Amino acid sequence: MFLAMRAAVEETLAATLDRLGYPTDDLGIEQPPDDIDAVLASSAAFRLAGEAGAPPPKVAAEIADAFDAADCQYIDRVDTQGPYLNFWPSEQYFEHVLETGQDDDYGALPDRETSVVVEHTSANPTGPVHVGRARNPIIGDAVANLLDYAGYDVERHYYVNDAGRQIATFTWAYETFDESELPEPERESPEYEMVRYYRKANTYLEDEADEAEIEAAEAEIQSIMQGLEAGDEAAYERVSEVVDTVLDGMYATLKRLPATFDEFVKETRFMRDGSTDDVIERLKETEYAVYDEDAWQLDLPDIDKNLVFVRGDGTSLYTTRDLAHHEWKFDNFDEAVTVLGEDHELQARQLKSALEILGNDTDRLQTVHYSWVTLPEGGMSTREGTGVDLDDLLDEAIARAREEVEDRLDDRIRDDDLTEDDIDRIAHQVGIGAVRYDIVSKQPTKGITFEWERALDFEAQSAPYVQYVHARASGILAEATDGEGINADQAVTELDSRALDTPSERELLRQIARFPAVIETAADDLHPHAVATYTREFAEAFNAFYRECPVLDAPADKQGARLALVVAARQTIGNALDVLGIEAPDSM
RNA sequence: GGGCGUGUGGCCUAGUGGACAGGGCGAGAGGUUCCUAACCUCUCGAUCCCGGGUUCGAAUCCCGGCACGCCCGCCA
Known part of the structure; x- marks a missing residue:
């Protein structure tokens, strides 16, 4: 919806600028600030002021006058605030959001008919997974989920050394x-x-x-x-x-x-099938190959350090085999994404450069780099046995979550009688969710120093905060379904968005509408943390709605629409959490 | 020494050219006869590492520093 609306605005704005004799290469489409309820804005007037020989606000007004909202699907009107153009959504926009937001796969983009292999983790099989490398599976899994939602045909691989x-x-x-x-x-x-x-x-x-x-x-x-x-x-x-x-x-x-x-x-696969030898032979014949001190090396352009691809003893190296591995990826997939620690940065550049020399189109390969999680006293090492094992972290997270659930049992208002199984389920969902959210919500390139208290904070900006939204929405719907007189089907069929006229209802609709666009840009940038940021903003919008708008006790003319809104909100936040690989509890 | 990355209130973090830098933790004050208070409202708190530059406009781009992390193995 948002995507269609944005496309329509872009098209109509470009046509408008063209008609006025302005260049259309920079439409300046952006998101308006929080206190402006428009769905889209443009700052194009700034850049056109020189050309027009008029101050930006005047240019903005001229464009707004010429812009015919009737030509533009989902847009009701355009106005200006100083130099900015603000685009206001039509009722049809909200109506469609309310409808499509209820789809099971809401947020999933159309099939791109493009296969992509996401390689992540690939930790050497030498010992327990520790927290230092825990960012890799968490980010990698989220990247894979994200691309899946974005319409790619995704396979997840672990490359075994x-x-x-x-x-x-x-x-x-x-x-x-x-x-x-x-x-x-x-x-x-x-x-x-x-x-x-x-x-x-x-x-x-x-x-x-x-x-x-x-x-x-x-x-x-x-x-x-x-x-x-x-x-x-x-x-x-x-x-x-x-x-x-x-x-x-x-x-x-x-x-x-x-x-x-x-x-x-497995790496050995590319030794056994002869492809590593093939890579070696082809590399030897390139102009970049040098034979020095008994070893075959590649003198790569733009990289100072030579890449040794055959040792003095005749054996291949990790990167040699990885070249064969990547050519195999290129043979079998349209695109490849690798999630790597920052210590592999140089090696990744060498790999890419060597693949280029071998005649591959390396635009098909992208890497996501992340910094190590360190302890306050330093790094973690499997070999030296220093660090926190991921198993221990998860155990502790679940144990603390369980304590929280049990502490809250006494002052629960709702008499839904959590069973022992429920407590167990919630402890797992919340505990593991908290660990994942803590990691996936941050830019991968930023360093993280591991601290128990920080990693396992269940309040505010955390998984439970977002999960709670899903639980609240689920609670309302559960109540609606078996409560007196409210038909659950009504939620799906009652689509009168006009009844949702308060600011908090409108804001929640706008947040729901954004979701597919969030998926699109997050996938383009390979930034799963952008989805985490979205879940937080979404949660704020939902909580405001929850506070201000009763659903079960809503006036008769509003109840159906509100129920539909809750269904859509629950679906949206559930899918967003799904992208992050975090479970969405029905109660907690 | 060279390369890559990071630097945002006391602490953590979002924002990578545009509308007053957005949250959280913390500290303080409130809110539940009403769909779950793991929630919400208000208050406090920022030289956006420093210095130049580009631009109508810079946390964001460029140049030069500083600090921290990672890499610079015929290891992975």
Whole structure:
């Protein structure tokens, strides 16, 4: 609705400017400030003042006079305030918002017939998922949801590093050390049990082993890597046992968020199918290839650092395999999005540059970078075992949410008798929602210092604040359905938006109307946090309506329309939360 | 040293060329016989890191600093 209205305004405004003899390249369409109830504004008069030889307000008035609102769908009239043009919506606009806002898929944009693969998380399968990298699955999942809503055909991939040095080392350690040499696992889950071998390998090689022992270990690690490079089945199986076990455990944690994947794509796949070798051969033939100190490197334009693509020992590197991986993505998808930590920034640029050299159109590849979550005392590391495990954070979040629910039980006004299952459900929805919202609502590029109190604040700008809107709307509708005399179907069929004439009702309609446009720009920018900002603004509008407009006790001539408004509002906030990957509780 | 990113009231954060910089936390004062008070209303609080520049107009763009984070491995 908003999108159609905006398109109509753009078209009509352009035609108007053209008729007046002004250039139409800058329409200056923008959102009016909060205290102006217009749906759209334009600041074009500023730029046209010079050309017109008249002050901006005068130009604005001239344009407003010439603008024929009758030509413009959903627009009732245009007026000016100083140099600004304000466009006012027609009743038909609100009527359509009230109608379409009730659709299950409200906010979802038309199919673009474009496939996109969203790769995120892709954490090395070395141990438990910790909070330092928790931004990746949360942002990645939201980006995937967002693109899905925006009309793309989305697949979610986790790229599994099962071929690197770290994994060879891990495999060697798993086969070498006895469990009796290891500390108790922090949890009874495969990745917590397995990471002990990995940590042991690192302390052993760094501090405990003598030179001969290091050499022996090194030889074994080398043989695993060489085996993988040669496509040797036995080497692959040795590594797979470790990788698959750890990955299963990590996935179980990620599912709690929930972050799910359509496919786990293993690096070794691109060694076994020969595509990595193919990339290497093609790179060697380019003008950028240099052979230096036994290694093949790429002297990339615009990047100072050479990209080594074949080691002195003949094995490939992570980025080499990632090149084959990305060509595979280009073969199978129209577009690719990767969510990466800021530490991969240089590597991502090298990858893109090398892909370009290989003849790929890298405009099809976009990356979203995020900064690490750090502790007040510093970074988190799987290898060193420092940091907060995501499982612990989620457990704590759920426990605190449960306390909140139980504390509130006594002074609940509504006698809906929450069962033990309800309390459990709410604790999960709110606890996990709070963690996700805290992360997804911020610009990914900003650094986050993890603090328990801040991450688990259930008040104000948080998931529960937004979820509460959904619960309130659901409560009204539940009451309406089994209450006396109100037919739930009435909500859907009663579309007299004219009855919704108070400022708070109008504002809520305007907020509902914005949602598809929010999806569109957030998807274009790959900015899921823009949707989080929207949910907050939406919640404010809903709460104002809730305070001022009774629904169940509304005058007879308004009740149907208000119920329809509540249905639309509930649908909108539910879908917005869905984009963010946050559950929308029916009660809390 | 070089590259990338970030810098907004005491703290956290939105806003990346246009209408008085929007929220939250915090502090203070109110609000529930009425659909859930995880809510709402009011008050307090900002040299938008600093200095130049572009523009009718800059938190936003450009240049130069400063501070913090990340990267600069034949690791990933």
